[in-house]
Amino acid sequence: MFDIFLDDAPALVVVLPLLISAIIAFMPSKIWPWIISIITMLFHLFLSLHLLKEISVSGLIIYEFGNWEPPWGISFKIDGVNIGLQLLFSIFVLVSTFYSRKIFLNEIDYRDSGKAYSLWLLAVGSLNGIILTNDIFNLFVFLEISALASISLIALGAGQNRKALLAAFNYLIIGAIGATFYVIGVGFAYAMTGTLNMNDLVIQLGQYSDGQLAIFAGMSFMLIGLMVKAAIFPVHIWLPPAYSYAPSAVSTLLAALATKTILYFFVRLLYEVFIIYPSYLSLFLDFVLYPLSLLAIFIGTVIAIYQDDIKKLLAFSSIAQIGYITLAFSLKDHSGVASGFVHIFNHALIKGGLFMAVGYFAILYKDRVTLNSLKGFGYKYPITSFALLICGLSLIGLPLTNGFISKLYLFQALYTNQMYFSIALVAVSSALAVVYFWKIVEQMWFSEIKFKSEKEDAYIYLPIWIVTISIIVFGIYSTPIIEFSNLSADYLISGYQN
């Protein structure tokens, strides 16, 4: 019955959420927007699985819009690099959509739920577009759609705390500057090569083998623009307020997936296109990305220790975690890129789980969750608290959780590159992560006040536990994540060695 859709699956995973989003925008109903979103995401997952099947046979799908052949038309590309991310994206969005219903009902006016889910699907569709697109200008459009949708979603948090408006506004200004920088870079690249298609760009750039100043300027503009969007250290300032004042369901989606998709495109641009100038690339990686990652890891962790507000604490720890990912990507070899992808997968699950649990506490507590307010929650709400504990241990990197696998591969990659200083720094920052997480645990289980356990909402703790169990499962049986990451690294690095 779905056969007619399958040929267009690459386009549909992006177009479907965008279309449905327009349909549900004006539904005044409490529940229908949610049901329709769930059905959409189920179908989305079905299409992603179909893509996985196709990829395992052919290894590469290029979908041409309107049958315009590349480099003239816009095309989507699915290969070993992004199929794993696509699958993770589809599954995680389904789980967090399921989770979001009760949270939205508590945090925003129910008459707005149609609009909220409309924006939700808009963000989902455009983020998926970032994963699949093979056209550098098309990426800008998706980047802006996703930014505008998430800004509106963040601003919905104004019903809880008016600071959400300021956070959304700052994100808008800084994000728009970043996106415009990216467009300037695209302009330079287009002026020199006359193409926007990424594969063609590599070929066209080849004719300037010694490199031209205009190209380097363009490349730098593009990279800086994307760094702003991906919240890489010095340009991350929009992220902590945006994550912490957004409605909890929105923080979950953004923290788990929004920066990850942009990081993915960032590394793809580096290793697939800019690889053609190895000297420029290693200059950028060694002297810009590498030191910035180390700073991000260290400063993000230290600031997180001094945070009282739990959502802010998690947001700053995200900065540090993004630092781990970029540190891995700056290593220029197979093990580095693979461990970066491993951490993209694992961190999406960990941060998603943590934000889900904290979001539920925010609703139970009916205020912002600070360290003090968590007193005795370990006894009061044992089911969610235990999930939070496991996610937190995984964030630190304890064995049997997927965070351990990430750290293991990162250490291995650093060790093969003989970067002992970074190994020490990552180890110290992991130890510091114990400090801030221990503060939470102490409040939850070791405070004076004892509570009887209260009933928890199955609609909320079920998705939290799905994520938590997947954290444990991937901590013990990590083969799928490792394989997808190695596949991604194979595709990207093979270009580097040629």
Place this chain on the structure above:
Amino acid sequence: MVGGLFIIITSQNYLKKVVGLAIFQTAVFVFFVSLAKVLDGTAPILTKMANAYSNPLPHVLILTAIVVGVATSALGLALVLQIYKNYETIEEKEIESLELKSDK
């Protein structure tokens, strides 16, 4: 372009920041359109008179970017309006002092 960026960074007024952003973006659009000019080229319409055409593609790209820019400005202005309703001011310094008071 630099002027727009300057306004965004220096002005304390949120409304002015949105305007600065619009100027910044427009400058980039003009840069793109200037890329399209081909020497002695005419508008890309098939005629026998022309021997070179200007490149129409950057115009098309910028058409898309203008739509994005309009949406960004609209959302920014809507947020400024909401900020005004909630804080009764759109000056950054005044809002900061308000927030400091409410935190205490």
